[in-house]
Amino acid sequence: MRLDVQVAGNRVTMTGRIDDSATFADLPARLPTSEIVIDTGGVTFVNSIGMREWIRLLRGLRETGRRVRLDRVADVLITQMNLIAEFVGERAVTISSFHAQYVCPACGAESAPLVDAVANAPLLQQMKVPAMPCPECGAQMELGDFPERYLTIFKG
Ligand SMILES: [Zn+2]
Structure with missing residues (x-):
């Protein structure tokens, strides 16, 4: 299943695989210049090329002055993000909740419940x-x- 990206106001919902076919190049232009909320609860797979696109997206949003909040970060994505110094070092994004195994x-x-990262x-x-x-x-x-x-x- 390819990645499905839905935009509603300042909220982006992603479902499927963030892999070689995923491109977010045109996404920042479709979003308002406010706080952006990205929900990746429906993401099932991430590979290294997809991860590169994901980092580029977050960087691009930040460079255009948006704050980014991540809701329901998928298990497969949060474990990848933990490997990236950019995210670990300077709190580049806010994570409100994530799934963990x-x-x-x-x-x-076994299950992957949602962990409230604020509470x-x-x-x-x-x-x-x-x-x-x-x-x-x-x-x-x-x-x-x-x-x-x-x-x-x-x-x-
Ligand atoms: Zn039990």
Whole structure:
């Protein structure tokens, strides 16, 4: 599935794959000069070429004076962004929420719940994630990966 990009006012919703076929070159011109909200909750795959386009997009928006807020950042995207010094270093973008892979130690269920990055900011700065109830058995789920893969970007 190719990337679908919907623009409604200052809100951009992306669904599908951010890969070689993704191009955001014409996107900034279609957006108002206010705070831009980008929802990537429906993104299922990101590769290195897609990541380059994504960085270029955020850079372009910033250079034209917009502030960017990322809503519901996809699991596949937040882990990639944690590898990019530009995002980790200077808080180039605001992240309001993101998906993270959790696993249940009691029953083994896996899910990718949405983590509220604003309400949990103090916790995330300490490289910790909030406890999430398992949708299957109700036990407390744990992050299914190294915290650094998700939380380097939030480090205080
Ligand atoms: Zn469980």
